[in-house]
Structure formats: structure tokens, C-alpha cells
Amino acid sequence: MFTTEFLDLPHLARAGGSVQLPGSKSISNRVLLLAALSAGTTTIHDLLDSDDTRVMLDALHALGCTVTPRQVTPGQPVQITGIDGALPNNARAQLFLGNAGTAMRPLTAALAILGGSFEMTGVPRMYERPIGDLVDALRQLGCQIDYLRDEGFPPLRIGQPDFRQLGSTGAAPIQVRGDVSSQFLTSLLMALPLLASTSPQAIAIDVVGELISKPYIHITLELLARFGIRVENHGWQRFVIPAGSRYQSPGSIHVEADASSASYFIALGAIAASAEGQNGIKIEGVGLDSIQGDIRFVEAARAMGAEITGGPNWLHVARGRWPLRAIDLDCNHIPDAAMTLAAMALYADGTTTLRNIASWRVKETDRIAAMAAEARKLGALVEEGAGFIRITPPAAPEDWRAASIHTYDDHRIAMCFSLAAFNPAGLPVRIQDPKCVAKTFPDYFEALFALVQPGAPAPVICIDGPTASGKGTVATLVAQRLGFALLDSGALYRIAGLAASRAGIALQADQADRIAALIATLHIVFAPDQRVLLNGEDISLAIRTEEAGMNASRVSAFPAVRQALLQWQRDFRRLPGLVADGRDMGTVIFPDAPLKVFLSASAECRAQRRFKQLIDKGLSANMHDLLADLQARDARDTQRSASPLQPAEDALHWDNNAERTVEQAVQQVLSWWQQRQPFAAEESAV
Ligand SMILES: O=C(O)C1=C[C@@H](OP(=O)(O)O)[C@@H](O)[C@H](O)C1
Ligand SMILES: C=C(OP(=O)(O)O)C(=O)O
Structure with a gap:
């Protein structure tokens, strides 16, 4: 996401x-509630995993249903063990239902009939979404529901119902308006079987006025049937739940x-x-x-x-x-x-x-x-x-x-x-x-x-600069803020160096073709959790040592190696965009990039930064050696004949010296990016 x-x-x-x-929201939340009210365990396949279903699952868990696993895992079914039509005495819970109409409304009806002490809350918008027609219908039955803020809207408090008046009204149909939301009728249809199970008479619901969104009632009736409740539909005006209706889990159900x-x-x-x-x-x-x-x-x-x-x-x-x-x-x-x-x-x-x-x-x-x-x-x-x-x-x-x-x-x-x-x-x-x-x-x-x-190749922001200039950190953060993919091209050279030395190939120019051929056989994965895998092995740490950096600098000087990695790097270009960090991103790999940034800092400042990085990782480091190594790398990176380190002509420069924070650099890059967007003016006006 x-x-x-x-x-x-x-x-x-x-x-x-x-x-x-992904699974249907309307089916998922209905099936979850029906499974929760039933006897037995229901295995639900392909349940939707989203905000709306999560609030429903959390509510059912809070009400004492067994939900396994507690979090929906892709490809794995969810099992719900139901309450068999009754909650323990004095059940109480505060339920947060977000902005899910399919959770707030049906749960309100079910809990109002089951009874207990419940508070139904949600996001501010939920408190502007009407529920009065449902509450009015439930009150006809003797349900105890109070508005905690505005009349007709959540949040609600639900108490213990008093069904005595039901006897006196006999089998009079329950009236519900259908012109604001069909979810009110759906909620009654799913909750009233709880009463019908012990009732000597069928329970009828009459829709008052027009019924909107009718096909959602069809979903409700279909799923009720799967859980053993056959509702008679009299021309979408009257719905009758037969006496003795009782929820029964279908065992397994697919969404x-x-x-x-x-x-x-x-x-x-x-x-x-x-x-x-x-x-x-x-x-x-x-x-x-x-x-x-x-x-x-x-x-x-x-x-x-x-x-x-x-x-x-x-x-x-x-x-x-x-x-x-x-x-x-x-x-x-x-x-x-x-x-x-x-x-x-x-x-x-x-x-x-x-x-x-x-x-x-x-x-x-x-x-x-x-x-x-x-x-x-x-x-x-x-x-x-x-x-x-x-x-x-x-x-x-x-x-x-x-x-x-x-x-x-x-x-x-x-x-x-x-x-x-x-x-x-x-x-x-x-x-x-x-x-x-x-x-x-x-x-x-x-x-x-x-x-x-x-329509045109996906946008790329190139962030080039010498070793330890901070480009990796800045590139990672810019990519995160924009939702862009990240290419850490240095890592590819580090991997090439590591693979070559492990294969016993000397890192010298006359071996460049062998290294290039080896690169073509490597299986490299940049996992979403930041791990880097080489042929299945986690090499995230192995490529971060100083030695790996030196080896990367050596192999990166060979044109054949650079060529072998060229397409690999270009293939990182994808929607919605890419932030590419390296030394020749703007000059060679993505010369058409709409934004190129060159970060620089003094050798001393960069050595200091590298020293800190190594110490933070628990590795040993020596300032004097680091500075000498870094100067050697700078010399090799800038003097190599194949794509030497140099700013692209159209690169924007950022002096990333010690007195500047990472956030300042990130903000600067984002602001340059923003200036290139056609909605820049409108955005800044907001
Ligand atoms: O019962 C349902 O699952 C739904 C009914 C519809 O609402 P209304 O009946 O309020 O139109 C629909 O908009 C909503 O997303 C889901
Ligand atoms: C209206 C919608 O949601 P809800 O189930 O919250 O009513 C919707 O998903 O478009």
C-alpha cells in the first residue's frame, strides 16, 4: 500500500x-457476522483484508468469538467459531468500527437484539452517516439504543433489550425505511433470525417507502440461505423470517x-x-x-x-x-x-x-x-x-x-x-x-x-555523488516520501565485486569479461524489507563492509562490468517512478531523467560520516585509514575512463556538508521535484 x-x-x-x-467487502463482512452468530466453526476462504473487514474482525474478537488467525494472511483461510446465537450474560465491549457501514449497521442490529452493554464508535465521518431508520426499527422491538451525540447518528450505546412488548404486538411486522440506505434492512435481516429461533411466529419486516440499492439485499438473502436462513421475499416490500430459523455454519465458504x-x-x-x-x-x-x-x-x-x-x-x-x-x-x-x-x-x-x-x-x-x-x-x-x-x-x-x-x-x-x-x-x-x-x-x-x-518512460530522480556523500540516505527517504522505487546502483557493483571474489576471479582489468559473464548468471533480489539476496543468500551485511566498497570501486572501473549492469539498472525504472542513487545515474544510466541532483561534501566530512555509519553498525573503524581509502576511491571514481564520477550538465548541486541535516537535503530534492510538477502552483495555494 x-x-x-x-x-x-x-x-x-x-x-x-x-x-x-481482492475479496468482496460486502460479502466478507456479512459472512464474518453470520459465522460469528452461528453454531460451529466456519472456514472462510479469500476473505478481504482491508480496513472495513479488520474493524469487523476486531469487533468479533472483542465479543468473544474465536478468530484464527487473528490477522488475515494471503492465501490462508480464516476460521471463526460462532457464539451460537447468544452472548454471555453481561457482555460488554467498546467497538471501533472505523467508517465501515457494513460493520456499524449490522453489528448494531445484532448486538441490540443479543443485549449487553456496548458502545459503537467510529471515525468522525461515521458520526455524519445516518443510522436513525435502523435504530427506529430496532426500538419497535424493544431494543435499548441511545445516541451518544447527535440524534440519528453514531456513536451509540446499546443496552439490554426488553422483548416483552413483542408479545403484546403479536406478529406485527417491523417497519424500516429503505430510502436512505439498504444496509438498515440488511442489518435487520441478519439480526432477526436471532429472535426467530425462539419465536413461535414468523417475523416480518415491511419496507416503508422506496428501497434503494436493492441488489445488496439480494447478497444478504443469498448469504443468509448459505447459513441456513431462508427468508421469504414478497416483492421487495415484505420479508418474512420463518419461526424457528436458526443459524447453522455452512462449514466452509468462499468469498x-x-x-x-x-x-x-x-x-x-x-x-x-x-x-x-x-x-x-x-x-x-x-x-x-x-x-x-x-x-x-x-x-x-x-x-x-x-x-x-x-x-x-x-x-x-x-x-x-x-x-x-x-x-x-x-x-x-x-x-x-x-x-x-x-x-x-x-x-x-x-x-x-x-x-x-x-x-x-x-x-x-x-x-x-x-x-x-x-x-x-x-x-x-x-x-x-x-x-x-x-x-x-x-x-x-x-x-x-x-x-x-x-x-x-x-x-x-x-x-x-x-x-x-x-x-x-x-x-x-x-x-x-x-x-x-x-x-x-x-x-x-x-x-x-x-x-x-x-505515456513516456516512468520518471526518475537521479541522486549522484561521491562515496559517503549521504546520497543513499537521501535517496531512500525521497523514494519513501514519493512512493517511488529505489535503485541503489552502488549495491549492484558491491554484489558484482563480492560474487567475483567469491568465485576466485581476480578483480583486475584482464578478468573483466569473466566478471561480466558471471554477473549475467547472478540472481539478485532487493527485498521490500531492505535485505539484499544473492542466489538466495542474505548478503545485506557482506556488501556493506569497507572491503566490499573497495572491491565495488575496482570492478566498477571496468567498462565490460558497467555494460553488464546497464540494462539491469534501467530495468528498475517503473511506476510511479524511481529514485536512482549512484555515480553515473544522471550521466549514463538515465540521461533523460527529469531531475538530477549531485550531492557533494568535503572528504573529511564524508570520512566522518562513514566512520559513524560503521560504528553504528558495530563495525570497527579508523578515521585516518578511512580518509585515505576514501581519497583513493575518489581518485579512482573520478579518473576512470568508463563513466567517471562527474555531475551531469543539468544536475542541481547540493552541498551536503556536516552542518546540513538529512531532512534539509530531502526537502530540497522534494522541492526541486515539486517545482517540476504541473500542479505545483495549485498545491502551494492549498
Ligand atoms: O450492504 C452493503 O454491503 C452495501 C450497501 C450499499 O450501501 P447503501 O445501501 O447505503 O446504498 C453500498 O453503497 C455499500 O458500499 C455496501
Ligand atoms: C459506501 C461504501 O461503504 P460502506 O460499506 O461503509 O457503506 C463504499 O464502500 O462505497
Whole structure:
């Protein structure tokens, strides 16, 4: 996941390949709760691991369910041992439910019926998302729920219910409004079997007013059936839970991939020209047999021009009509995926209108307002109303503008606007707070980058300089702040030197071809945890000794060795960008890099820095020897004929002497980078 303050997407041109999507949020959180209420143990395969499911898992754990393992591990199922319809007497817990509607609402209903002493809390936005219709419905039954702040909104306190009045009202249906969120009805449908299990009569729920987002009720009914509860659906108006209904674990259950998450990749296939040698985008894990209503996004995308084929659990999407066709659509049945249509509308041949989406206003943010504001920043014309949005794309490529997209802590805003990087003007797009995708799709950007190709080679920031100038530290931090990949080219020469000396090859010029041939056989891995592996062995420390540094300097003087490592280094170039640290990054390896920085410092200062580094690592060091070695390396690095150490003509210089801090150097590089971005002015105005 990208945890940077912002993520700059360079202009994107093409896409192709296949993507395996993470599990459905709506299915994951329903299955977790149903498993928790059931008798027996349920093994859940392909559960989504995201903020929304984590709050649900934590809540279930706090309520005494056995959850193994406690953290979702990719490829490993999660086992939940349920409470069999009852909590211990005097159960109490404070539950933090983040901004997960699928946790807050269903848990509120279930706990209000089970009884105990619970506080339901969340993030500030959760306290602006309505829950009054659900509380009103539960109070009809005798549930004890208090608002801790504003009437009609979380946080809530739940107490012990009093079901005596139920007897007197007999089997009167419970009324619930359906026009603000379908999650209220879903919550009742999942909680009321707890009452029906001991009730002599069936329990009926009547929907008052229009029921929005109906397909989510379909998911609820499908999953209830898997857990032994067969609800009668009378025309989406009345739902009847038979007397004696009792939760029974299905033993094992599989979570489909998320159909709403699929919408971004369907849109990608519809918008992007196919990458060379590829034919569109294959989406795996969800397909035409899905129980998720958002699969009907496929129809809308087809109407706009996408060419989509599919099987039970896969889809294939290719660009068809181009530009896309503008549409006018009632989107009530696909409230989440419809946002992706708004992103597709930026590439349509006219004005697209998305109607019947009033619920957008009470989700992660006011999504109608947010979509309108951000699409306008890109140059689109947008009209909005209480329950619709109308988008006209920028008229010509030159009407597009480079924008820094505010994401409002809303995963879907971030994912939707990543698609704006395909704009015809060749502009980059900045996504602020990219980690907001953690709500349902933590690795969204990684998945996107695996499929797309930039319009021009991915950006590179070169940081060159002599040994111990501090470039490694600065490069690492700059890469972290921007979410860029890191190339420590010195490490490659260190590895080459180490491998050659271990192979018994003398590090001298007449052996250069042998060393180059050896390099071609090496299997080198720079692990995400900073470890460096050579043919499977952790050599992170072995390449950091002074001797390894000297050997690196020796082999790096041989043109054949430099040549053998050239493509290796260039292959590090990837999205969203690269920070390359070395001696000839700006001059030889990435001469087209948009930012080149040359760090320098006096030999004494660098010797001091190296001394400290070695001591900190627990290695022995001697200042006098270090200075002499460093001067010898400087001489070799600057005097070698093959790519000698020298600043690129267009490099910006930073004197990294002792009185300057690492943070100052990092800030300077970031500020030079920022000045090169087209949204620099807008950003500094914020
Ligand atoms: O039940 C569900 O899983 C959901 C229902 C929908 O909400 P509304 O019913 O509030 O539209 C949807 O937007 C949400 O992401 C998930
Ligand atoms: C509306 C959404 O979430 P929630 O489940 O919190 O309602 C969403 O994921 O788009």
C-alpha cells in the first residue's frame, strides 16, 4: 500500500494483462457476522483484508468469538467459531468500527437484539452517516439504543433489550425505511433470525417507502440461505423470517472478488489502448455468476462502448468504441460502481448523466459534491443536483488540466480519479492521501501499476555523488516520501565485486569479461524489507563492509562490468517512478531523467560520516585509514575512463556538508521535484 502524502501518477497510455482482485467487502463482512452468530466453526476462504473487514474482525474478537488467525494472511483461510446465537450474560465491549457501514449497521442490529452493554464508535465521518431508520426499527422491538451525540447518528450505546412488548404486538411486522440506505434492512435481516429461533411466529419486516440499492439485499438473502436462513421475499416490500430459523455454519465458504473493485479495471480496459502484445484486461475472481449487484456495471460499461466477455468468475475487457459513448442512466442499483461511470464519462463523446444516486451524499463523503469538485479541477463541466450528477468532459485535449485530486478519505474517489491519468493531454494526476484505498482495496495502486504503461518512460530522480556523500540516505527517504522505487546502483557493483571474489576471479582489468559473464548468471533480489539476496543468500551485511566498497570501486572501473549492469539498472525504472542513487545515474544510466541532483561534501566530512555509519553498525573503524581509502576511491571514481564520477550538465548541486541535516537535503530534492510538477502552483495555494 502507498502510505505517502500523495501519489503522482504520470500520464498513462496503455494497459494489458490480468488482475486477481481482492475479496468482496460486502460479502466478507456479512459472512464474518453470520459465522460469528452461528453454531460451529466456519472456514472462510479469500476473505478481504482491508480496513472495513479488520474493524469487523476486531469487533468479533472483542465479543468473544474465536478468530484464527487473528490477522488475515494471503492465501490462508480464516476460521471463526460462532457464539451460537447468544452472548454471555453481561457482555460488554467498546467497538471501533472505523467508517465501515457494513460493520456499524449490522453489528448494531445484532448486538441490540443479543443485549449487553456496548458502545459503537467510529471515525468522525461515521458520526455524519445516518443510522436513525435502523435504530427506529430496532426500538419497535424493544431494543435499548441511545445516541451518544447527535440524534440519528453514531456513536451509540446499546443496552439490554426488553422483548416483552413483542408479545403484546403479536406478529406485527417491523417497519424500516429503505430510502436512505439498504444496509438498515440488511442489518435487520441478519439480526432477526436471532429472535426467530425462539419465536413461535414468523417475523416480518415491511419496507416503508422506496428501497434503494436493492441488489445488496439480494447478497444478504443469498448469504443468509448459505447459513441456513431462508427468508421469504414478497416483492421487495415484505420479508418474512420463518419461526424457528436458526443459524447453522455452512462449514466452509468462499468469498468472491469484489465487483465494485472490478469496476476500476473494467473502466481501465474500456479507456486504455491495449498494451503491445496484450489483448485488454482479464479480471479474475469475479464474473457473470456473481451474487454482487455491482456486476451489472458490466452492462453500463458496455453501453459506453467497452467490449466485455466473461465466464462464471472472470471477465475480459477491451476498448471498443472510442471515444466512449455518453450515457444517461438510473444508477440506483449500482451505487458504488456508478462512481466509476463518472470517471469514464471524462472520456465520453458528450454529456453523461447519472441519476437516482442521492445516497452518494451520505457515504464516505458527499460523493456527488466530491466527484463534481474534482472532475471540475480536470477541466470537465459538471452539474449536480440532490440526486444526480451530469458530466461533460473537457472539449479538447488542451482543455484538460493537471490536477491534484483531493480524496476526502474516500477510497472510491482515489480509485476513480486514478483513471484520469489516461487524459489525452498527456498530463500527470496527483492523488492525495492514496492510503484511503485501504478501506476496501489496500493494494489498488500496485494492481494498477502492474497493468498500465506510462505515456513516456516512468520518471526518475537521479541522486549522484561521491562515496559517503549521504546520497543513499537521501535517496531512500525521497523514494519513501514519493512512493517511488529505489535503485541503489552502488549495491549492484558491491554484489558484482563480492560474487567475483567469491568465485576466485581476480578483480583486475584482464578478468573483466569473466566478471561480466558471471554477473549475467547472478540472481539478485532487493527485498521490500531492505535485505539484499544473492542466489538466495542474505548478503545485506557482506556488501556493506569497507572491503566490499573497495572491491565495488575496482570492478566498477571496468567498462565490460558497467555494460553488464546497464540494462539491469534501467530495468528498475517503473511506476510511479524511481529514485536512482549512484555515480553515473544522471550521466549514463538515465540521461533523460527529469531531475538530477549531485550531492557533494568535503572528504573529511564524508570520512566522518562513514566512520559513524560503521560504528553504528558495530563495525570497527579508523578515521585516518578511512580518509585515505576514501581519497583513493575518489581518485579512482573520478579518473576512470568508463563513466567517471562527474555531475551531469543539468544536475542541481547540493552541498551536503556536516552542518546540513538529512531532512534539509530531502526537502530540497522534494522541492526541486515539486517545482517540476504541473500542479505545483495549485498545491502551494492549498
Ligand atoms: O450492504 C452493503 O454491503 C452495501 C450497501 C450499499 O450501501 P447503501 O445501501 O447505503 O446504498 C453500498 O453503497 C455499500 O458500499 C455496501
Ligand atoms: C459506501 C461504501 O461503504 P460502506 O460499506 O461503509 O457503506 C463504499 O464502500 O462505497
